[in-house]
Structure formats: structure tokens, C-alpha cells
Amino acid sequence: MKTYSESRSQWSSGRAYLLVTIGAIVGLGNIIQFPIFVTQYGGLFILFYVLCELAVAIPLLFAELMIGRCGKQNAVGSIAIVSMESNANRQWRYLGWFFCLISLLTLSYYTVQAAFSLGYVAGFVKTLLSVGIIDKTTIVPIHDVMKNFFTLEFFFIIFLIATMCVIVRGINRGLEKISAIVVPTYFIILIMLAFYTDIQGGNFLASLKILFSIHSDQSIFTILLAAMGYAFFKLNVGMGTMIVYGSYLPYSTSLGRSTAIIVIFDAVISLLAYFVIYPLMLQSNDFSANLSNHHIIYLFSNMPNGVLVAAFFFLAAVLAAWTCTIAMAEMVTVTLVERFNVTRFKAVIIVFICAVIIGSFAALTHTDLIHIMLFNHLQLQGITRNMTSNILTPIAAILIAIFSGWVMNKNISQTELNFNLILYKIWLFLTRIAPIFLMTMLGIALLILLI
Numbered sequence: 001m002k003t004y005s006e007s008r009s010q011w012s013s014g015r016a017y018l019l020v021t022i023g024a025i026v027g028l029g030n031i032i033q034f035p036i037f038v039t040q041y042g043g044l045f046i047l048f049y050v051l052c053e054l055a056v057a058i059p060l061l062f063a064e065l066m067i068g069r070c071g072k073q074n075a076v077g078s079i080a081i082v083s084m085e086s087n088a089n090r091q092w093r094y095l096g097w098f099f100c101l102i103s104l105l106t107l108s109y110y111t112v113q114a115a116f117s118l119g120y121v122a123g124f125v126k127t128l129l130s131v132g133i134i135d136k137t138t139i140v141p142i143h144d145v146m147k148n149f150f151t152l153e154f155f156f157i158i159f160l161i162a163t164m165c166v167i168v169r170g171i172n173r174g175l176e177k178i179s180a181i182v183v184p185t186y187f188i189i190l191i192m193l194a195f196y197t198d199i200q201g202g203n204f205l206a207s208l209k210i211l212f213s214i215h216s217d218q219s220i221f222t223i224l225l226a227a228m229g230y231a232f233f234k235l236n237v238g239m240g241t242m243i244v245y246g247s248y249l250p251y252s253t254s255l256g257r258s259t260a261i262i263v264i265f266d267a268v269i270s271l272l273a274y275f276v277i278y279p280l281m282l283q284s285n286d287f288s289a290n291l292s293n294h295h296i297i298y299l300f301s302n303m304p305n306g307v308l309v310a311a312f313f314f315l316a317a318v319l320a321a322w323t324c325t326i327a328m329a330e331m332v333t334v335t336l337v338e339r340f341n342v343t344r345f346k347a348v349i350i351v352f353i354c355a356v357i358i359g360s361f362a363a364l365t366h367t368d369l370i371h372i373m374l375f376n377h378l379q380l381q382g383i384t385r386n387m388t389s390n391i392l393t394p395i396a397a398i399l400i401a402i403f404s405g406w407v408m409n410k411n412i413s414q415t416e417l418n419f420n421l422i423l424y425k426i427w428l429f430l431t432r433i434a435p436i437f438l439m440t441m442l443g444i445a446l447l448i449l450l451i
Contacts, residue, residue: 008072009171014253016176021245021262023179023323026269028113029234031190031317032296034270035277037230041223042213048227056437057231058263059430060397061242063404065255066416068246074335075099075240078247079403086409095399099240100335102396104351105388106239107328108358111163112366114321115155117314120297122155124311131307152363159318160355163325167333168348171248175326182323186316190272193313197279200303207278221444228441229390234266238397241331255417269320276313329355391442398438405431 011017037045070085071078076096083092166174198204236242249255280299300306300313329351336347404413405428414424 009248010250011248011253012172012176014258016180017245017249017253018258018261019179019183020171020175020323021242021258022265023175023183023320024241024245024327025235025262025266025324026183026186026320027234027324028110028117028317028321029230030266030270031186031273031313031320032117033230035274035296037226038210038274039278039281041218041226043211044214044220044223045227046211047214048224049231052224052228052231053235053263055430056228056397056434057235057237058259059427060237060401060404060434061235061259062255062417062427063400063413063431064237064240064242065246065249065259066413067400067404067408068243069249069251069255070412070416071243072247074247074338075243075331076335076339078243082408082412085412086407088403088407092403092407095396095403096240096243096335098392098396098399099238099243100332102388102392103239103241103328103331104354105358105392107325107332107351108355109362109388110321110328111160111325111355112152112156112359112362114318114325115152115159115363117317117321118159119151119155120314121311121318124307124314127307128311149364152366153360156359156363157356159322159325160352160359162322163329164348164352166326167329167351168345170344171330175330178326179323182319186319187269187272189312189316189319190269190276193309193316194272194275196309197276197303200283203279203282204275206282207275210278211274225390225441225444228394232393232397233389235263236327238393238395238400239328239331240396241327244331244334245327256419256423273316391446394438394442398435398442401431401434401438405434 011020037049067082068075068078071081073081074096076093079096080090080093082088083090166178168174169177232238277296277299280303283302297310300310303309329348332351333344333347336342336350337344340347342350410428413428417424417427419427
């Protein structure tokens with residue numbers, strides 16, 4: 001085992017690790033979902049989100065990174081090694097396969113969501129080429145992407161191919177090089193758009209006020225569940241991707257310092273996206289309760305150069321989603337490579353085929369070809385997404401909390417985390433009580449889904 005770990009690829013530098021991990025964590029949730037949640041739930045969502053991150057998501061993020069760096073393998077192998085060194089039951093390795101399932105399912109439906117943004121960018125570019133940049137252009141949803149399965153499938157396949165082209169090149173020539181370009185690019189785009197929307201009449205103080213508003217028409221449980229799901233999905237907790245990324249991490253990198261930088265950057269990106277979207281809502285006086293990534297398109301209609309601004313906004317969303325899907329695909333790919341001794345190219349082909357099959361079905365549920373209503377008047381696409389993010393992911397998080405907090409040898413976890421005694425005891429306490437909180441929220445999620 002030791003020889004294998006020494007010959008395994010690692011992140012080339014701390015800076016490369018930060019960029020790649022930021023790319024894995026920042027995604028459509030930051031750029032589209034966060035502004036929607038804040039608009040719907042106000043500052044109460046912010047409060048619950050911060051509490052969920054500090055009390056549950058960040059401690060479990062540390063746990064996954066620690067397990068990966070200790071095991072120096074994929075999620076299955078790392079958990080198996082840590083189990084063996086802790087004199088625990090090696091059946092815990094099946095938790096790694098559960099992570100693979102969640103990552104594959106998430107990759108499939110998440111890529112479909114990213115395909116919408118890619119289709120919008122293509123539509124905006126087409127409009128710019130035909131109309132040009134004028135003060136105001138009516139923007140309407142691109143119905144071909146929203147309703148036509150074959151159009152949506154085309155953009156879905158293109159996006160998935162782009163993801164796999166990065167994965168096949170490995171972590172140094174693929175993930176690191178792409179992240180070094182993509183992450184700074186969408187960061188700069190969002191900064192520019194936030195300043196532009198504010199200059200064009202956006203009320204910064206009014207937008208800031210909503211962040212501290214604690215009243216909402218929604219129930220506290222609904223907001224708490226949304227905050228928990230967002231906090232978990234944002235930090236990729238419960239999918240095993242951080243175990244894989246941690247396995248590439250050299251011992252010279254500080255887990256505490258690097259994770260703090262990553263979490264702060266994640267929050268900054270979310271706020272930048274919010275300060276792009278909410279000022280547009282103020283300008284158009286449109287505070288629709290059904291705000292979605294499709295409805296956001298309308299908001300750009302009432303501002304100068306709206307098509308160009310919309311094109312850049314959804315380009316930032318596409319770039320952020322790209323690095324996010326790369327992390328999910330890498331998790332499954334490296335597991336196939338190391339557990340079944342196949343080449344990276346063959347593993348990429350297998351992941352691609354599986355994702356196409358699952359994702360194509362998800363794409364069908366977004367069109368009129370399949371329109372099935374299930375529990376609580378939710379469409380099939382809603383059930384698929386909620387089952388993964390609100391049911392399977394919390395179950396995996398409960399198991400990883402039990403494993404790292406109660407099963408893993410404390411000497412190993414303290415050595416890997418390299419925290420001082422007080423911080424380590426805080427981490428251990430939060431990790432050990434996390435299953436209670438998670439099981440409560442899982443029960444609420446099931447009730448909301450079924451009743």
C-alpha cells in the first residue's frame with residue numbers, strides 16, 4: 001500500500017489544490033440557486049445556511065479530506081485503509097461505493113441543469129450576432145432548450161464530453177490546468193457584472209438589507225431544509241469527491257488554512273451572484289415567487305445591453321458548473337481505475353456511458369415527452385433531484401459522520417487534521433453529534449416529500 005501511495009499523482013502545489021477545490025465547490029448553486037433562495041427566504045436562509053455550514057458541513061468536509069489524505073486512494077480504498085488502521089469492520093468500504101452512486105447520479109442530473117445554461121449562452125450569442133448590441137432587447141426563454149428533448153440532449157452531451165475531456169488528461173494536465181483558467185475567469189466576470197448592474201440603477205443598500213431580513217412566508221422547517229441541502233451540496237459533502245481530492249493532497253498543505261480560504265471564496269462567489277440578480281429584480285420590480293434559472297432570463301430584458309450581460313452571466317454559470325461536474329466525474333473515474341485496474345480512458349468511457357443513460361432520462365423528464373406527477377404534486381424530475389440531494393446525500397453524510405467521529409481511531413484523525421487540542425475537540429464534538437441533526441432533517445425531508 002505504501003509503495004502505491006508514493007507513486008500516485010498529487011496536486012502540484014497548494015495554489016493548484018485551492019483552485020481545483022474551489023472549482024469543485026462553486027457551481028450552479030452559487031450563481032443561480034443562492035440568489036433564488038435569498039429572494040424567497042430572506043436573511044433567515046442566510047442564518048440557517050451559515051449555522052449548517054459551521055456546525056455540520058465544514059466538520060464533515062474536514063472529515064472527508066482527512067480520510068482521503070490518510071488513505072491516499074479513492075473513496076472505497078481510503079475508507080478501507082482507515083478502517084483497517086482503526087481496527088474497525090472493513091465493511092465500511094461499501095460506504096465508498098455508496099458515494100460513487102451518489103456522485104454518478106448527481107453528475108447525470110446536474111449536467112442536464114448545466115445544459116440549460118449552455119443552451120442559453122448559445123442562444124444569446126446567436127441573438128448578438130443577428131441583432132447586435134443595442135440598449136434594450138426583449139429576452140424570452142429559449143423554448144427549444146426548455147421543451148425540445150433533442151436540443152436539450154445535444155447541449156447535455158456537449159457539456160458531458162467537455163467534462164470527460166478534462167478527466168481523461170488526469171489531475172495535473174487536466175483538472176489543474178482547466179481550474180487555473182476557469183476559476184479566475186468566472187470570478188472576474190461576476191465582479192464586472194455586479195458593478196455593472198449597480199451602475200445601471202441597482203440599489204446596493206436595498207439588496208444588502210434583504211440579507212439581514214429575518215421574516216419569511218415559508219415555514220422554518222422548509223427554510224432549514226433548504227439551507228441544509230444547500231450547505232451540503234455546496235461543499236460536496238456526502239458525495240465522496242472531497243475524499244478523492246484529499247487523497248491527492250500532500251502532507252505539507254494545511255487542511256485548516258486551505259479549507260478556510262475555500263469556504264470564504266465560496267461565500268464571496270455566492271454574494272457576487274446575488275448582487276447581480278437582486279438589483280435586476282429591483283429595477284424590473286419583479287419578485288416572482290416562482291423565480292428559477294429560466295425566469296432569471298427575463299430580468300435582463302429591462303437593462304441596457306441586457307443580452308450581452310445575460311450571455312456573460314450564464315457563461316459564468318457554465319464555467320462554474322463545468323469544474324463542479326469535473327469533480328463528480330473524477331470521483332467515479334478514479335474509483336474504477338484503482339478498484340478494477342482499468343486505464344483512465346476506459347474508465348472515462350464507462351462513466352460517460354452511464355451518465356448519458358441516466359442523464360438522458362433526466363432530460364426527458366424536463367420536456368413534454370414525459371410528464372409524470374408523483375407525490376405532493378411534484379414532477380418526476382423533482383423527485384429524482386430531491387431523492388439525491390435531500391435523501392441519499394444526508395444518509396451518506398450520517399454514515400461518514402459516524403465513521404469519522406465514532407469509528408476512526410482518534411490518534412489517526414488528530415494526526416491527519418493537525419489541529420490544536422481545543423479545535424480538535426470542537427471538531428470531534430460537532431462530528432459526533434452531526435448524525436442526530438442529520439437524521440432529524442432527513443425525517444423532515446421525507447415528510448415534506450410524501451405528505
